[in-house]
Amino acid sequence: MSLQKPLMRGLLAKRLRFHVPIAFALSMLAAVGWKYGVTEPRKKAYAEFYKHYDATKEFTSMREAGVFESVRPTGK
């Protein structure tokens, strides 16, 4: 009827040995996923946008639409 003596020591170490590598792997996965899923596409989008960006043209079309308060649309 005698039971086996249960584990009395090293409980935290055992838990850490199991969980910390998993935590590390998941964190690395999250970081890599964010970099290649979010930041790289974002950098590309900005580069693409400004490659053929004509500031004057944009300003003129915005002015004609009447969104500015400092300049009125031409012809007023």
Place this chain on the structure above:
Amino acid sequence: MMLRLTAGRVGSLVARRAAVALTTSSARMASHGHVFRGPMYQIRRPQAEVTSNQQMALPHHENSLVPHVSLSIHPEVSEAVDMSKPMYWDRREIPLPDKRYKDILTPADKSLKEKEKGPWGQLSNEEKLALYRLSFCQTYPEMNQSSSEWKTVVAGVLYCIGLTGLVIIWQTAYVSPPAPRTFDAEWQAKQVKRMLDMRVSPIEGFAAQWDYEKGQWK
């Protein structure tokens, strides 16, 4: 200091059980300028009847906030728990409570306790179990067994959310004032056009979805 508590009302107290357990064991002896006197009244304990509860169904506590008082009690009599004395708790974090479970020992129990003072190899398994049940009410598996209470809780929560939804529907029909003019479809259309004219988030956001050459959404 009136420390009289009715067992049924302990559950409504805010005092945490761990704090109570700590105060009964350690702080009692420490002098913080606070003197514990005995209760100022006679503790009313019902006459303990000698019934063999051990052979009945496994002990079970409804309210885990109440330390179990091991007396045979008529259910209609609420008993007073004197919290200035060591108490017995069935708690995971207290493996060895401050006192033994059974206060009143039958002569059979007393003789068993005498036998316990001798070599333990001479105790039979039933005697060992009987000694355990003298000292403890529930074993750890019994203490930790899960219940189906969560189903009731989830049901109650969903029910209350549903009721609230009905109340809100009624409110939008009978209580809320009319919506401001900014909610009209015409106003919203003008708002969208103005946002596109202003080039709101032109790279990755709002105006990026609009095709300015063709004049339509991409």
